[in-house]
Amino acid sequence: MTLSKDHIGGLVFLGLSAAYGHYAGDILLLPGDEYEPFHAQTVPNFLAAMGGFLSILLLLTADRDGKNGLSLTGYDFALVAKLLVLVVLFGLALEWVGFLLATVIFLIGGYWLLGVRKVKTLLVASVPFAVGIWFSLTQLLDIYLAPGQLISQIFGG
Amino acid sequence: MLDGIMTGLTTAVMPFNLMMVVVGCFAGTFIGMLPGLGPISAVALMIPITYGLDPSSGIILMAGVYYGAVFGGSTSSILINAPGCASTVVTSFDGYPLAQQKQAGKALALAAYSSFTGGTVGAIVLLFAAPALASVSLSFQSSDYFALMILGLTAVAAFSGKGQVIKALIMTIFGLMIATVGTDVTSGTTRFTFGSVDLIDGISFLLLAMATFALTEVVMTVLKGQHREEEQQMDMSQLGSMKLSKEEVKHVAPTIARSSVFGFIVGVLPGAGATIASFLAYGLERNLASAKEKLKFGKGALRGLAAPESANNAASTGSFVPLLTLGIPGSGTTAIMLGALIAYGIQPGPRLFIDNPDVFWSVIISMYFGNLVLLILNLPLIPYISRLLVIPRPILIPLILFFSITGVYLVSFNTFDIHMMAIITVIAIFLKLLEFPMAPMLLGFILGGLMENNLSRALTISDGSFSFLWERPLSLGIVITAVLVLVIPPLSEYWKSRRQVATKKDPETAISEG
Numbered sequence: 001m002t003l004s005k006d007h008i009g010g011l012v013f014l015g016l017s018a019a020y021g022h023y024a025g026d027i028l029l030l031p032g033d034e035y036e037p038f039h040a041q042t043v044p045n046f047l048a049a050m051g052g053f054l055s056i057l058l059l060l061t062a063d064r065d066g067k068n069g070l071s072l073t074g075y076d077f078a079l080v081a082k083l084l085v086l087v088v089l090f091g092l093a094l095e096w097v098g099f100l101l102a103t104v105i106f107l108i109g110g111y112w113l114l115g116v117r118k119v120k121t122l123l124v125a126s127v128p129f130a131v132g133i134w135f136s137l138t139q140l141l142d143i144y145l146a147p148g149q150l151i152s153q154i155f156g157g
Numbered sequence: 158m159l160d161g162i163m164t165g166l167t168t169a170v171m172p173f174n175l176m177m178v179v180v181g182c183f184a185g186t187f188i189g190m191l192p193g194l195g196p197i198s199a200v201a202l203m204i205p206i207t208y209g210l211d212p213s214s215g216i217i218l219m220a221g222v223y224y225g226a227v228f229g230g231s232t233s234s235i236l237i238n239a240p241g242c243a244s245t246v247v248t249s250f251d252g253y254p255l256a257q258q259k260q261a262g263k264a265l266a267l268a269a270y271s272s273f274t275g276g277t278v279g280a281i282v283l284l285f286a287a288p289a290l291a292s293v294s295l296s297f298q299s300s301d302y303f304a305l306m307i308l309g310l311t312a313v314a315a316f317s318g319k320g321q322v323i324k325a326l327i328m329t330i331f332g333l334m335i336a337t338v339g340t341d342v343t344s345g346t347t348r349f350t351f352g353s354v355d356l357i358d359g360i361s362f363l364l365l366a367m368a369t370f371a372l373t374e375v376v377m378t379v380l381k382g383q384h385r386e387e388e389q390q391m392d393m394s395q396l397g398s399m400k401l402s403k404e405e406v407k408h409v410a411p412t413i414a415r416s417s418v419f420g421f422i423v424g425v426l427p428g429a430g431a432t433i434a435s436f437l438a439y440g441l442e443r444n445l446a447s448a449k450e451k452l453k454f455g456k457g458a459l460r461g462l463a464a465p466e467s468a469n470n471a472a473s474t475g476s477f478v479p480l481l482t483l484g485i486p487g488s489g490t491t492a493i494m495l496g497a498l499i500a501y502g503i504q505p506g507p508r509l510f511i512d513n514p515d516v517f518w519s520v521i522i523s524m525y526f527g528n529l530v531l532l533i534l535n536l537p538l539i540p541y542i543s544r545l546l547v548i549p550r551p552i553l554i555p556l557i558l559f560f561s562i563t564g565v566y567l568v569s570f571n572t573f574d575i576h577m578m579a580i581i582t583v584i585a586i587f588l589k590l591l592e593f594p595m596a597p598m599l600l601g602f603i604l605g606g607l608m609e610n611n612l613s614r615a616l617t618i619s620d621g622s623f624s625f626l627w628e629r630p631l632s633l634g635i636v637i638t639a640v641l642v643l644v645i646p647p648l649s650e651y652w653k654s655r656r657q658v659a660t661k662k663d664p665e666t667a668i669s670e671g
Contacts, residue, residue: 033344058323
């Protein structure tokens with residue numbers, strides 16, 4: 001029997017429901033709550049049970065002929081991983097170098113990863129855009145954007 | 158009601174709100190044209206912008222974007238055979254062949270007129286249907302609300318496609334599970350925070366909507382390598398005339414009228430939405446056509462283009478009925494709007510037209526303006542708007558990513574949210590590869606808190622007994638409907654497959670017996 005998409009999905013959600021149910025038991029109850037018809041664990045316990053039931057139902061009704069198998073060929077996972085790392089780095093850069101520089105770095109990084117190599121395009125499509133957005137937010141909409149820890153340490157502030 | 162209409166009209170014609178309709182329609186048209194990005198992503202991208210506006214203006218902007226995106230999807234379906242969203246897939250069946258016959262202008266005009274009629278009919282029916290339904294639902298109690306939310310969730314799951322019901326139900330449960338993360342409002346205890354301070358307030362709706370729709374949809378185009386594809390450019394000089402002859406108008410008028418009413422009714426059903434409406438309207442029109450005309454379907458039939466276009470716009474309007482009157486969204490896009498309304502501190506439902514009449518009526522009135530803007534402004538500008546598609550994907554994709562991320566960051570100013578978005582995107586990609594639908598998850602998440610509150614109240618009133626589900630006739634009626642909605646589609650599928658097996662077996666037995 002080949003594992004189909006439904007089998008994988010069913011197994012994943014069965015595991016998730018079991019873990020969710022396990023941690024639902026850790027939710028602190030107020031004294032006397034256990035005698036109440038409804039408390040903080042009621043819905044999580046029900047959801048864990050329903051999740052488990054539906055996952056098993058999915059596993060039982062899944063195709064067994066292997067037609068609906070999960071094929072990972074033809075997908076550019078490496079590029080997506082790089083883009084998501086760039087998103088995480090953007091979050092870190094916001095804290096350290098501030099909004100303006102983080103935006104420029106993020107956009108140039110994004111264009112580069114997607115195949116843009118011309119330095120002029122990289123700069124023209126990122127710097128004016130970042131400055132424009134930064135100016136609109138800080139000067140027109142009066143939103144305070146922290147300058148970033150590194151910038152503060154170097155220039156003070 | 159007249160007072161309400163006047164309130165709505167006064168709010169909707171305020172210059173700022175009119176500008177919101179125009180901006181919304183334009184932004185929606187552009188985003189809707191981009192293959193892969195549909196109305197859900199377009200509306201999700203607008204949420205951070207609307208946070209700075211008053212609720213009426215915010216919801217007017219989102220409604221404009223919704224219409225614009227559906228219209229934009231039709232444009233790319235007709236011009237480059239690349240539907241921007243699922244509800245305009247049918248449009249390409251006859252729209253693209255027309256464009257290939259150098260009649261793109263006529264196809265675009267017909268799509269615009271059909272959309273306008275569908276949307277207008279929808280807006281007029283909504284004007285009368287919504288307050289009537291809302292006044293009926295004023296008598297609803299917490300048990301009825303709980304039952305209604307179950308109906309909303311099961312309907313979305315049931316309409317999610319062949320063989321997808323269990324998956325959609327699982328995703329609904331998953332959404333409800335995510336909604337339990339954070340502080341429990343009734344007891345004040347924290348749940349599933351794992352000691353993280355950032356999770357005490359739970360996961361924000363905006364973050365989840367942006368990560369699962371805007372961010373994931375864009376990343377999926379990269380995953381499939383679509384960003385490398387050369388843009389198919391339509392030669393704008395070959396658009397042809399945008400005029401329709403009298404005979405052509407006469408030929409498609411009954412189709413447009415039929416499909417508008419039909420689309421609205423389908424749109425009102427929770428979970429059905431514009432996609433199902435467009436497919437059903439196309440099927441209906443094809444069945445009604447004469448044998449000779451039937452052959453033209455798929456090769457550039459005007460009726461084949463008018464039917465889905467009228468139906469999907471009427472259905473988009475219809476999906477506002479359950480949202481505005483019951484607080485139950487009729488589609489994924491209205492689910493996002495429901496989340497936005499809750500974020501504004503507005504409780505959608507029967508009390509909306511009493512507590513916030515300006516929001517209720519101005520949305521309905523602005524829908525009409527939205528349709529007008531699409532017809533008068535967008536149609537002549539289509540050749541120019543579609544030029545924006547020339548922006549290369551490697552430039553466009555990082556910009557959309559940037560807007561999605563900063564949209565969330567500029568609301569919370571917490572970089573934890575950006576990291577959370579990346580994690581949710583990875584999970585969403587994995588689930589999409591396994592063909593799990595995302596809309597039921599978001600709906601479960603949005604309705605999760607409300608459901609828990611109503612269940613808690615109903616259980617407390619009925620002394621811990623679930624008898625509230627069958628003691629009140631209204632609750633019982635809604636629960637029975639929910640069960641039927643859930644059970645009928647898989648049962649009919651089962652019967653169909655059994656019948657097919659039986660008809661396959663019959664000839665074999667006949668041969669062996671013969």
